[in-house]
Amino acid sequence: MLKEINKNALNVLSQLNKAGYEVYLVGGCVRDLLLGRKPKDFDIATNAHPEQVKAVFRNCRLIGRRFRLAHILYGREIIEVATFRGNSDQDNNNQKIHEDGRLLRDNIYGTLEEDVWRRDFTVNALYFNINTFSVIDYTGGLNAIKQGLLELIGDPETRYREDPVRMLRAVRFAAKLDFQLHPDTERPIKELANLLSSIPNARLYDEALKLFLSGNALTTFQKLHQYGLLAFLFPQTEHCLTKSMNSKADDFLIKALENSDKRVNAGKSITPYFLLSVFLWESVQISYQKKCNEGESHYFALQYAANDVLKAQVKITAIPRRVTQSIREVWVLQSRFEQRSATRVSRLLNHPRFRAAYDFLLLRAETGSADMELAQWWTQFQTLDAKKQEQMLTELNSNRRKNHRRRSPKKNP
């Protein structure tokens, strides 16, 4: 197991140890190592206070208000060090609870025995001591790992009220680890899903990225829908889904999620704007149609529909401007695939969002909502050299002329 542990994390562990502090690997990395998976990041827990951690490292920065944490920087890599959190019943101005039960600040320090109880799931509350090579388990996390069970520590409803994002984390881990939710952990979610509306949109955007960019997007999406969480994360998407998820629009979503997972699992990069543009497309289409019916021009109908749909979504998940701009471009480019004069084709090919917009078109075609011949034309066109591309354009234009002649009635002499 030691060789799987990141060398910067090992360095942080050994320096804090040398400075006389208690220090452990904790959270997702211990869980993932025990499951034989590659950890995404290495979190460290210690009895040293943030300022004490800072004194040990030159490359350390303290961050966070809600939870004060130390970040040890190694180039672009960050190792996060958290001080053990203490007992939450102490009345102290280092902790602040909102009237709805949300934990707004939690900076009471404590011991490992106390720290365990503030963690979310039992499988996330395992502490690994690299000196003794032993795992400390107060909550039955090892057993839960064996059983493939995701179980909240403490009273589930209270824990969800303290931090409603834990409902999203439950779904994310269940999908990622292929674990079952313990019935007690599962039960309150539907009723409490609406608590997500109290979460700042910046945090929900970060969570949404984690949910959909980690290679289990399809399962995650289905579970979010099943537990009623999607309605509070992407209400417009939820609104367009049919119950049995078997319409053309649903197929389009499912296929996009599947493709995205395939890409991630093959080690390819994916961009957040692609899936977001997929999620919101049906809503944009509905609004666009409505505006066209009201007499708006096609161009403005699409612009206004995009504005309305994006504005509503940004209130919930703070999608950054550069991302909404790309989403908009993917949408606008869809109608430009039909315009195939030589100049327009070359302009479109050189558009920075061409690739994404083409992938989007292909998905629409595969799920029956765009012309397959058109999509295939573009598939072929982009692989050819300039001379063959010219041939394709000439052929297209002469076919069009022929069709046009065939269709237009002969004038009487």
Ligand code: ATP
């Ligand atoms: P991964 O990094 O694979 O997404 P993780 O379990 O490491 O999963 P992190 O967000 O990195 O998740 O958090 C590290 C640890 O901090 C968790 O394992 C958990 O013990 C604790 N934790 C994180 N977020 C919360 C939360 N909202 N409530 C309670 N504990 C949390």
Ligand code: MG
């Ligand atoms: Mg982690």
